[in-house]
Amino acid sequence: MRNFLESFLAYILFSALILFILLHLLGFKSVVVLTDSMEPGISPFSLVIVSPESDIKIGDVILYEVELSKKKYKVLHRVIDIKEREGQIIYMTKGDNRGYIDAWYVNKEDIIGKLLISVPYVGYVSYYGIHLLSLIYPLVSTYLFYRLLLRIWVKNEA
Template sequence: MLGPAGKPVAFLFLLLMILAALVLIVVPRVTGSTTYTVLTSSMEPGYPPGTLLVVKPQSFDSLRTGDVLTYQIKSGKPDVITHRVVSMGVTQEGERTLITKGDNNSQQDREPVREVQVRGKLFYAVPYAGFVANAVGQHRNGVAEIAAAGLIGYGLFTTGRGMLVGRKPKERHRGRRRIGT
């Protein structure tokens, strides 16, 4: 079993795992967001490779200059880019477009972004968590969620059991009391 110092460390580790599960799995699911991992240096220094991005769907009309958005390179294709909106544009047909650029890139992106390409706006980012997400296959098949829930459940169970087992009832003395020596 854990020594006296091990129990608080294990409890803190459990709390950290619960926080990580909330930030990386629960909040994205509840808000309808999608997670992506930064693979290139185009958004450094703010979002270096390995950063996990949580991207929340937004109406196209709500997007503004300065927003970080994720969009499909080609409409209907799975490949995406996450860059910052640097300006707005309009096509000859009157369709509103967004001009984007990676923070670390010297030039803006070649093609303007149309509404149909936009996947969402950056909700929040978690540095280095993308490496873990990629290692478990971007948790698209639910295995990571089940494993996380199982580990957290097991941690809660063992912590609770440890707290209950660790309590010893006070000893009661029955019988005669000695008075004096």
């Protein structure tokens, strides 16, 4: 039973790593929401995955980058209007939990992606545990890989 559990855990970790790499290679991004601006639909510390979309419509929730006071921020807000200004398409956004429109316009090149999925509470682990997980994952993976190699080596000697 112990060997099965170790093998199963090794396969799960390896599959998660491959899935994570593939998603990022395909342009998908993940972020942890830190504010309540999109409540009640998206709570603080939800893990949000966005897909690289170019077809943005009114009502879509987008992740974009904005520069305020020479510092860049990632913002997840809903598109409430699309206009053309000086030959460029601009997006006006607003948080669902805010009573006012954002004070800036979003250009197409500032958009990182469109909301694909939001997973509540998973962001706590990602946000607070990122340093711990970055240490544990390689250690557990190395141990499980070592156990798998040891089992293969012992089986070949017999």
